Amino acid sequence: MEKIKVGVVGATGYAGAEICRLLYAHPMAELAAISSVSFEGMALSDVYPAYREVCDLVCETQADVVEKSDVIFAALPHGLSQELAAECDAKNKAFIDLGADFRLESEEEYKTWYGGTFTDKSLHQKAVYGLPELFREQIKTTKIVANPGCYTTAVPLALVPALEMGYIEQVGIIADCKSGVTGAGRKPAQNSHFPELNEGLSAYKVASHRHTPEIEQTLSRITGKKACITFVPHLLPVNRGILATCYARLKDGVTEEMLRAAYEARYNHEPFVRFLPKGKSADIHNIKYTNFCDVSIFVDSRTGTFIAISAIDNMVKGAAGQAIQNMNILFGLSEATGLMQVPPAF
Ligand SMILES: NC(=O)C1=CN([C@@H]2O[C@H](COP(=O)(O)OP(=O)(O)OC[C@H]3O[C@@H](n4cnc5c(N)ncnc54)[C@H](OP(=O)(O)O)[C@@H]3O)[C@@H](O)[C@H]2O)C=CC1
Numbered sequence: 458m459e460k461i462k463v464g465v466v467g468a469t470g471y472a473g474a475e476i477c478r479l480l481y482a483h484p485m486a487e488l489a490a491i492s493s494v495s496f497e498g499m500a501l502s503d504v505y506p507a508y509r510e511v512c513d514l515v516c517e518t519q520a521d522v523v524e525k526s527d528v529i530f531a532a533l534p535h536g537l538s539q540e541l542a543a544e545c546d547a548k549n550k551a552f553i554d555l556g557a558d559f560r561l562e563s564e565e566e567y568k569t570w571y572g573g574t575f576t577d578k579s580l581h582q583k584a585v586y587g588l589p590e591l592f593r594e595q596i597k598t599t600k601i602v603a604n605p606g607c608y609t610t611a612v613p614l615a616l617v618p619a620l621e622m623g624y625i626e627q628v629g630i631i632a633d634c635k636s637g638v639t640g641a642g643r644k645p646a647q648n649s650h651f652p653e654l655n656e657g658l659s660a661y662k663v664a665s666h667r668h669t670p671e672i673e674q675t676l677s678r679i680t681g682k683k684a685c686i687t688f689v690p691h692l693l694p695v696n697r698g699i700l701a702t703c704y705a706r707l708k709d710g711v712t713e714e715m716l717r718a719a720y721e722a723r724y725n726h727e728p729f730v731r732f733l734p735k736g737k738s739a740d741i742h743n744i745k746y747t748n749f750c751d752v753s754i755f756v757d758s759r760t761g762t763f764i765a766i767s768a769i770d771n772m773v774k775g776a777a778g779q780a781i782q783n784m785n786i787l788f789g790l791s792e793a794t795g796l797m798q799v800p801p802a803f
């Protein structure tokens with residue numbers, strides 16, 4: 458079988474560069490073209506010296522990338538993908554968007570949280586939300602994938618089995634999350650400036666982050682009832698990793714054994730979700746540079762609270778790895794192809 462030709466638009470950003478890194482371990486795909494506006498004409502290894510003699514591909518234009526590729530990954534700031542998706546759709550090329558332009562089903566919600574509109578509604582109807590553990594059958598039927606954000610992967614994966622079984626109340630869920638700084642992208646900012654970030658830990662966009670409606674949309678799809686959650690992200694002074702600690706009220710009569718059985722059954726065959734043994738808690742150390750999502754659960758029987766803690770690498774399962782997992786589904790490959798990296802032991 459011929460290798461899939463992959464193009465990355467926005468390859469010089471953190472998410473785009475991470476797709477390029479992961480593709481070099483993919484036996485069935487090859488990086489055909491990359492693009493950048495600021496670095497056009499320069500090699501990716503000039504932007505990221507770590508890639509020297511690995512990826513010396515030169516940044517071209519967006520149009521070159523579309524022309525040379527079977528599948529185009531867009532790793533662009535929000536709002537720039539709709540036009541590119543239209544171009545790919547017209548040329549019958551697969552399109553995987555790492556931004557948020559196609560994630561929300563409701564245009565109203567999109568307007569509220571992103572300030573934009575759906576420029577071509579038919580494209581939005583074709584797009585499928587790319588969280589494989591929940592929607593892999595739908596992903597197989599599309600050519601436009603809306604790759605989820607990082608928090609919006611970690612939180613649902615922590616809660617899915619308990620919600621599907623109806624073991625927890627959907628009302629009153631709290632997601633307390635911490636993210637490494639690569640989540641904010643490559644562009645420097647005051648809050649990610651080393652002296653102001655290092656040795657600190659603080660919340661941001663408290664109960665007002667744009668991932669809130671995206672998480673609610675996924676949880677609503679699981680239960681068939683409108684979800685409403687409290688989501689508080691924190692900026693953790695590390696490069697990579699998301700830890701999502703989620704709290705929910707246990708329904709009467711539900712025991713830890715019932716919950717553990719539900720999680721084991723649900724995630725047993727998932728290549729990337731590792732359900733941890735009783736008493737073990739997910740740690741961002743153990744998933745670094747991989748597409749794994751570690752999930753651990755606890756019951757506080759004194760207060761009737763269910764606690765689910767998940768850990769992902771925001772750049773891999775939270776972005777580039779999940780995007781490649783979606784590409785594998787679109788092209789009929791085994792989902793784990795090229796994605797079985799081993800995390801460093803320490
Ligand atoms: N970082 C993360 O953990 C995650 C990021 N994402 C999403 O992935 C996308 C990329 O994020 P990230 O890599 O972090 O961001 P970066 O800021 O690191 O990179 C953005 C990329 O877009 C290009 N770009 C910026 N402005 C324009 C423009 N006007 N026209 C064309 N290209 C432009 C930039 O490069 P150049 O100037 O060279 O063209 C760069 O390649 C975003 O939508 C983000 O939300 C999703 C999940 C997780």
Ligand SMILES: CC(=O)N[C@@H](CCC(=O)OP(=O)(O)O)C(=O)O
Pocket residue numbers: 555556557605606607608636637638639640641642668690692775
């Ligand atoms: C630490 C940090 O700033 N994180 C980013 C989320 C990154 C992410 O998942 O991205 P999307 O933009 O694709 O939704 C934030 O809070 O906006």
